[in-house]
Amino acid sequence: MAHPPTSQAAEAHWHQTGEQHRRLIDSTRSLEALTTAVVHPCDEPSLAGALAAWREGIIVPLLVGPRHRIEAAAEALGESLDGLTLIDTPHSHASAERAVELAAQGEVEALMKGSLHTDELMSAAVDRRTGLRTERLMSHVYALDVPSYPRPLLISDAALHITPDLAAKRDIIQNAIDLARALGISQPRVALLSAVETVRSTLPSTIEAAALCKMSERGQIRGGVLDGPLAIDNAVSLAAARQKGLGSEVAGQADILIAPNLESANMIAKLLIHLARAQAAGLVVGARVPIMLTSRADDAETRLASAALALHLARVTPAPDDAP
Structure with missing residues (x-):
C-alpha cells in the first residue's frame, strides 16, 4: 500500500465513509479463509457478522456457545446453519474458555467476539496457564x-x-x-x-x-x-x-x-x-492468534473489516527475520 503524495492537496482529501474498509475487504479475495472460533454469537448482530464474513470468504466459522441460543438467533435472522460446526457450551464464560482452548491447541486460527463481554473473552485469552500469551503483550x-x-x-x-x-x-x-x-x-x-x-x-x-x-x-x-x-x-x-x-x-x-x-x-x-x-x-494483536473485538453496535461492514484485518495479519505479516 503506497503512501499518498505528501502535498497540501492531502489536506483537502475526502472519500466516502467505509471506502477504505471496502477496499480492505476486497483485498482478501486471494487469501485463504481463517478458521475462526466465533465466541458466543447468541444475538442477531454477532451471528449475522460471522455469517457475512463466511460468505465473503474471510473466515470459516466454528460457532461456540449455547446451541439453543445460537439456533434461535439464526431462526430470527432467517438463516440456516447447515454445514457449520457448532460447539455447545452452557454459558458465555464457558464459551470463552472453550474458544481459547481451541486456539491454544491450534484447531482455530483466530477468535471473533460474539455477544459476550470483552472482559470475559480477554480474561480467558490472557490466562497465564491456559491462555494465548506470547513474549509480547497483547494490545x-x-x-x-x-x-x-x-x-x-x-x-x-x-x-x-x-x-x-x-x-x-x-x-x-x-x-x-x-x-x-x-x-x-x-x-x-x-x-x-x-x-x-x-x-x-x-x-x-x-x-x-x-x-x-x-x-x-x-x-x-x-x-x-x-x-x-x-x-x-x-x-x-x-x-x-x-x-x-x-x-x-x-x-x-x-x-x-x-x-x-x-x-x-x-x-x-x-x-x-x-x-x-x-x-x-x-483487533487484538500480540496473542497467539488474532482476536476480533467488535461492539454490539457495530454494523456488518465494520465486522467484515475487523475480520479482514485478522486475515491480513495471519496471512500477510512478514516473518520476523524479514522485518526491516
Whole structure:
C-alpha cells in the first residue's frame, strides 16, 4: 500500500465513509479463509457478522456457545446453519474458555467476539496457564476509515492497557506496526502523541515519546518510523505541522497514532467515529492468534473489516527475520 503524495492537496482529501474498509475487504479475495472460533454469537448482530464474513470468504466459522441460543438467533435472522460446526457450551464464560482452548491447541486460527463481554473473552485469552500469551503483550488496535484522511489510521491502545509504562508502550507500538505492515504499509509512520511537540519534564508523555524514538533508533522497535512527542493536529495535518516548523517524515501524515493512555486513545477514536463519520474496525494483536473485538453496535461492514484485518495479519505479516 503506497503512501499518498505528501502535498497540501492531502489536506483537502475526502472519500466516502467505509471506502477504505471496502477496499480492505476486497483485498482478501486471494487469501485463504481463517478458521475462526466465533465466541458466543447468541444475538442477531454477532451471528449475522460471522455469517457475512463466511460468505465473503474471510473466515470459516466454528460457532461456540449455547446451541439453543445460537439456533434461535439464526431462526430470527432467517438463516440456516447447515454445514457449520457448532460447539455447545452452557454459558458465555464457558464459551470463552472453550474458544481459547481451541486456539491454544491450534484447531482455530483466530477468535471473533460474539455477544459476550470483552472482559470475559480477554480474561480467558490472557490466562497465564491456559491462555494465548506470547513474549509480547497483547494490545488493541483500532483501524479507522476517516473520510477526511487520505490513508487508513491506526490508533492504540484504546481497550486493554489503561496506563501503559514504557515497556508496554514498546509492545503496543510494535503490535501496531506489525498490523500496518500486514496491510501493505511497508514502513508505517508512527506518531507518539502528547499535548505539545517539545520534551517537558512536567509532561511524562513527552519524555516517554522521546525515549521510544531513541529505542526505535537502537533497534528495540522495528519496521516503522517514529516521531514524538507530537500534538494530534501536528500528527495528522501537514498544514499544522508546517506552521509549527515540523518537517519530519511522520508529522502531518501519520499512519499510526500512539496515545499516552487508554482514556485519550479511546476519546480520539470515539470522536472520529461520532463526529467525523469514521468507520472503526478493531483487533487484538500480540496473542497467539488474532482476536476480533467488535461492539454490539457495530454494523456488518465494520465486522467484515475487523475480520479482514485478522486475515491480513495471519496471512500477510512478514516473518520476523524479514522485518526491516
